[in-house]
Amino acid sequence: MHRELRSHIIKLLSADTRLDGRKSTEYRKPIEVKYGIVKTAEGSARVRIGETDVIVGIKMEVGEPYPDTPDEGTIIVGAELLPLSNPEFELGPPGIQAIELARVVDRGIRESKAISFKKLCVEPGKKVWMLLIDICTLNDAGNLFDASSLAALAALRDAKYPEFDGEKIDYKEKTNKKLPLEKLPIAVTVAKIGSEFIVDPDIDEERAIDSRLTVSSIDDGTLCALQKGGDYPLTLEDITQMVEIGIQKAKELRKFL
């Protein structure tokens, strides 16, 4: 924790401004969603929030279902915190930071039931579609949670099934069939610093915050996933406010899809 930075940010927030001049619940600009940028993927999207830049690609495979859900397909989310995107990221297998990011994105999609897993079934007990969703960071300028969730959702919207003859997939041929996407879960990370709340922390603010809560909600405001992070506890009052901010901001972000 950077103590001086923290007290400086708190002082700025008491005048309702931030290091880069934003209001407390204002996202960086521009927010940009680009669809279908990777031709080799079945679905892809690139999301920029300010200088934060993330690519998500989806490859689709047919595999055996899990024994306890024989008529359901599945999603597998991976996150690569590429050393190209941040001087502190290192080569090697995903560390805990990457695993947490992948799991938070996974839960937003899975628990909102944005995708009906039953519709991904090809042949019960034998063949189901598996969506391999990979997050790759190009530039980490803070708030990878929200950028990655938004990019994953956009890539799902973009995805088209490859040609499948019942035995083999022909990746060279894409069909016009889209994924059964039924809801749009959006993650908003609300950070607490001192007694203030902010959204979309940049890289300096991320170093100075006390705690964070990632709130995933769908179109009607129903919550579908939460993740608290940071070293400090939250009170019930904190959570009430943070969830409210999360739901409101999700409505704003959804417009960029």
Added chain:
Amino acid sequence: MTYKQRIDGRGFDETRPIEAEVGIIPRADGSAMFKIGNTWAYAAVYGPRNLHPKFLQDPQRGILRCNYNMMPFSSSGERVRPGGSRRSKEISLVTEKALFPVLNLEEYPNSVVDVFIELPQTEAGSRCAGICAASMALADAGLEMKDLVSAVSVGKVGDKLLVDLDYSEESYADGPVADIPIAIMPNSDKITLLQMDGEVNKEELLKLLEMGKKVCRQIYELQKKALKEKYHEADG
């Protein structure tokens, strides 16, 4: 068998369309994008920075470290499993050797210059695209350089000698194929990368290297133009 015409209609001495841009990763000390046809590479440079663990340090000069990586969704076939493969490790090594001769790291003892190459989308020629992007990123990082490095593949498909093989040409089934990725320091014509798969005779090889040199000079102009665009904007 004669290979009469390229599938995409290019001339035999013509590359696929190229796009180059410098400075797209603000957190890096230097960065660049290089796209050739459907092959797309990003490179970021970090350093010179402190090298850990310490036993890797060279007290005489800084070292160069390159890492080539395909994103999991970058292949037109199945998902590429993250983490290095034998192939990506070898490409990282030859990339390092292709770039090292243009650098002067003697002023940076005990340090490292890290080059990370990432490919969101590939279709043949990815190591050359990575090298082109990396050399622009090194220049963008402000490192002292003797030259840029420009890279392309040359080769033989059926009975034709040509440049910048695409996937259909690499896997041409009706005749012999040779795929020769090369990298050149355009101002001295020195070759810093040379590999080959396939079969050609000596005369053909020399002809191909001449063709490669010519194309690398064209690529060099595009790389320079991209660098000038960024720094011109900065001046204005």
